[in-house]
Amino acid sequence: MWFYYDKDKSGIFILTSINAKKTLNIKRNPKVYFSVDDCNIPYRGVKGRGVAIILENRTMLTEIAEKISLKYYIDLIIREQKP
DSSP: OOEEEEETTTTTEEEOOSSSHHHHHHOOEEEEEEEEEOOOOEEEEEEEEEEEEOOOHHHHHHHHHHHHHHHHHHHHHHHHHHO
């Protein structure tokens, strides 16, 4: 799952459909647990828990979508440039 960590807002953001199973589960119970792993050697990761909030502000959603896309687009370009 693609995500974006905003250190200024101390939040992890993901995008998914309003009808996705994740969204429906969060509406029912906003407590979440997460794990972020790095698949590169040396392997490392972080686990945590928190309370999820469903955002509906389109301007904020667009900003988050752009940040998530940019993060992974740049990563793909870097990978393509490696020999």
